[in-house]
Amino acid sequence: MMIAxxxxxxxANGFFGGGGGMLCVPLLDKVLNEQTKVAHATAMLIILPISIASAITYVISGYFDLRLTLIVGGGVVAGGIAGALLLKKLRSGVVAIIFAVLMIAAGIKLAFF
Amino acid sequence: MVILYILVGIAGGLIGGMGMGGGTLLIPLLTIFCSVPQHIAQSINLIAFVPMSVVAIIIHAKNGLIKGEYFWWVALPATAVGILASLIVKNLDGKVLSACFGYFLIALGIYQLISAIVSCVKGHKEKKEKIMNKGKKV
Structure with missing residues (x-):
């Protein structure tokens, strides 16, 4: 089960360059019956080596823009720290629902238009 | 444009830090609003995840939330397949990859929407029960 x-x-994480965490959390949480907090934290540990290996493969394949990576990456790190601090205050069902609707909308745009 | 890139990064980081899949937001924001090619957007997300997650993992490990035993059984096979998938992507047209990513987003979004609604309904029921129980005690 774990290997599968x-x-x-x-x-998913290698092919789409992300989103592995969104599959890994329910895997740990629902299938392997871990606590939600443990599932979120452990998912990061699992995604880290995949991301490093995939990132190296992408860079070798020529998919790399140093300037853009530094600018966007800086924002991601700053936002990530703020998000982790806000986690307890903001993570309500409403935020999750808004985010889900945004994802579906972006998905429809990319898939059909 | 630089400010837009930074803002998009912050938005992706915020959602990621809150544990709701920052990459799934960062990649479409970069491709739809900043016209970044799909492959480059994916590469940026993979690289940006590394420093952010290292910091988060250290904090989580200190709080005792990391279970190391999954590392070998889940992360090792995952990494092997991840490299393979990254190599397949190399030969894929950007538009095709973008459309595939769109379908992936729709599927994740529907799952996320259902589980958010379920947890919302559960939360309301628990609140109601608490109020009812308080009423009984009085």
Whole structure:
């Protein structure tokens, strides 16, 4: 079960360059019956080596823009720290629903238009 | 334009830090609003995840939330397949990859929407029960 789940998470994260965490959390949480907090934290540990290996593969393949990576990456790190601090205050069902609707809208745009 | 890039990064980081999948937001923001090619957007997300997650993992480990045993059984096979998937992507047209990513987003979004609604309904029920129980005690 763990290996099969890992294969799915790894494929998605390498192919789509992200989103593995969104598969890994329910894998740990719902399938392997871990606590939600443990699932979120451990998912990061699992995604880290996949991201490092995939990032190296992308860079070798020529998919790399140093300037853009530094600018956007700086924002991501700053936002990430703020998000982790806000986690307890803001993470309500409403935020999750808004985010889900945004994801579906962006998905429809990319898939059909 | 630089400010837009920074803002998009912050938005992705915020959602990621809150544990709701920052990459799934960062990549479409970069491609739709900043016209960044799909492959480059994915590469940026993969690289940006590394420093952010290292900091988060250290904090989580101190709080005892990390279970190391999954590392070998889940992360190792995942990494092997991840490299393979990254190599497949190399030969894929940006537009095709972008459309595939769109379908992936729709599927994740629907799952996220259902689980958010379920947890909202559960939360309301628990609140109601608490109020009812308080009423009984009085």
């Amino acid at each position: 789940g890992g294969l799915g998470v790894g494929f």
